[in-house]
Amino acid sequence: MVPLAADTTSAEDTPYGNGEIVKADSAVPSPSLLATLYSMLDRQGGVIDRLTQQVEAQRVAHEALTGRLQELETSRETADSPASLSPSEGVSELALAKATLLKGFTLNPKRPTSTSPFSDAPSALTFMQRLYPNHPLMEAVAHHHARVDFSSVGTWAHYDSRSGHTLSQPRAVTKAGAWLPLNSSEEQYAQITFDRPVVVVGVATAGRDSTEYQQWVTSYKVEVLDRDTATGSHVWVAAEPGVKQYTGNTDKSTIVLQTFGNPVVAKQVKITPLECQVHPSMRFEVYAWAY
Numbered sequence: 001m002v003p004l005a006a007d008t009t010s011a012e013d014t015p016y017g018n019g020e021i022v023k024a025d026s027a028v029p030s031p032s033l034l035a036t037l038y039s040m041l042d043r044q045g046g047v048i049d050r051l052t053q054q055v056e057a058q059r060v061a062h063e064a065l066t067g068r069l070q071e072l073e074t075s076r077e078t079a080d081s082p083a084s085l086s087p088s089e090g091v092s093e094l095a096l097a098k099a100t101l102l103k104g105f106t107l108n109p110k111r112p113t114s115t116s117p118f119s120d121a122p123s124a125l126t127f128m129q130r131l132y133p134n135h136p137l138m139e140a141v142a143h144h145h146a147r148v149d150f151s152s153v154g155t156w157a158h159y160d161s162r163s164g165h166t167l168s169q170p171r172a173v174t175k176a177g178a179w180l181p182l183n184s185s186e187e188q189y190a191q192i193t194f195d196r197p198v199v200v201v202g203v204a205t206a207g208r209d210s211t212e213y214q215q216w217v218t219s220y221k222v223e224v225l226d227r228d229t230a231t232g233s234h235v236w237v238a239a240e241p242g243v244k245q246y247t248g249n250t251d252k253s254t255i256v257l258q259t260f261g262n263p264v265v266a267k268q269v270k271i272t273p274l275e276c277q278v279h280p281s282m283r284f285e286v287y288a289w290a291y
Contacts, residue, residue, distance in 0.1 A: 121166075127257065177283075178210075188273060201263045205284045206255045
């Protein structure tokens with residue numbers, strides 16, 4: 001009988017299924033190395049916990065914002081329904097809220113003053129189109145994109161102050177050459193009403209286009225119809241928060257343009273003369289695009 005060969009595999013050798021013998025690594029990590037590794041794992045775990053909390057906070061905020069937008073949309077649908085809002089009334093809170101979102105793409109131009117007038121309506125329009133080249137800007141008053149109503153109009157002999165209130169309106173013997181209210185009271189105003197919300201970006205004014213009279217408005221205010229969230233009623237507020245008045249004209253013929261630092265979504269715009277030369281006489285334009 002042939003004796004079997006002795007098994008030379010030691011306790012430190014590890015057999016594998018393929019018959020190979022692999023020498024096990026007898027090195028053992030030191031306690032200090034293990035402590036360092038555990039500390040790193042703890043720190044990483046803390047970072048993961050903080051990131052998880054931030055993600056959860058973002059999710060909660062997103063859900064809250066989504067819920068608020070849904071509430072506003074419901075409010076808009078209710079407020080703008082024929083039973084609760086006539087075409088002559090203002091726009092919903094939702095439309096005004098969306099106006100704040102427009103700040104992301106406005107140019108925030110510096111408003112021109114009376115030191116930089118325009119000689120004619122096309123020049124003023126061209127200037128506005130350069131400010132907002134990617135939007136179909138319209139002259140709302142000149143091209144009848146909105147209805148214009150006046151608090152009052154004055155009539156003298158054959159002059160009709162309902163006509164000639166646009167910047168490009170040619171003067172004729174049957175026109176007063178501007179809108180002329182009955183008196184210089186602050187309650188006198190021109191109201192521009194659109195059939196749907198628009199984005200308003202500026203207003204231009206000029207004086208009375210007449211060879212006989214030296215009359216124009218030197219300052220005025222611009223307001224839009226807003227919804228009071230506390231009472232639900234409609235109120236007139238400044239088109240630009242904090243801007244109580246705008247500089248008007250210094251003569252009867254040149255056009256002074258005032259652009260809004262940030263556009264406002266509105267359905268109704270009101271222009272009220274504040275100060276004037278002799279008598280409040282005004283030609284005006286509202287620049288906007290469909291919302």
